Amino acid sequence: MTNSTATRGQRFFARWYPSVMGKSEDAGQGDMRREQLAQASGRTLEIGAGNGFSVPYYTDRVEALTLIEPNPEFRHRLHSVIATAAPSDVAIMDGDVHALDFPDASFDTVTASLVFCSVTDPQQALAEVHRVLRPGGRFLFHEHVRGHGLRGVVQDLVTPLQRRLADGCRPNRDFEALLFESDLELDELVRARMPAAAPTVVPLVVGAARRVA
DSSP states (O other): OOOOSOOHHHHHHHHHHHHHHHHHIIIIIHHHHHHHHTTOOEEEEEESOTTOTTGGGOOTTEEEEEEEOOOHHHHHHHHHHHTTSSOSSEEEEOOOTTSOSSOTTOEEEEEEESOTTTOSOHHHHHHHHHHHEEEEEEEEEEEEOOOSHHHHHHHHHHHHHHHHHTTTOOTTOOHHHHHHHSSSEEEEEEEEEOTTOOGGGOEEEEEEEEOOO
């Protein structure tokens, strides 16, 4: 069933996120997306598409693009984005990454950008990514992660507040460790920094993993 009514938290998040994160996009994060998403091909699924920052960077190598977004406010915005900046075959859907409504091996590529900080059960979400990828299919990720030393301590301290303000975002989530524990085989991982971002979300990992079997 499609969730058509946004919660108060979802509405608040959708109001400020595009403008605040747009500063990072303009400062270089958009270039990271462009380089990474040039690798997407075939049937492609983006989980947590948000307001559509990634959409303009998919190329004609993508045969069909499915955008999963649980926030109704963002789904509404996505319709205007895909009208001018997306492959021709695009579907926008509500959905839960913990239980994706697709058969096994449905996609050649799955992408996620700044999503795994906010999912309730990231291990289950990664298992679902593995399930819906075809053998040999690739998972392209772009996620902020827990930092080291003092930064990690600060992230731990601000996590309760950030979860309330940013629709569940946990800045101290160790996505890198979760990825290594999953059934996906890592192809590439680059540790980077999110440009022009708040200190709690500066550390990034960008890369690709693969479903082997």
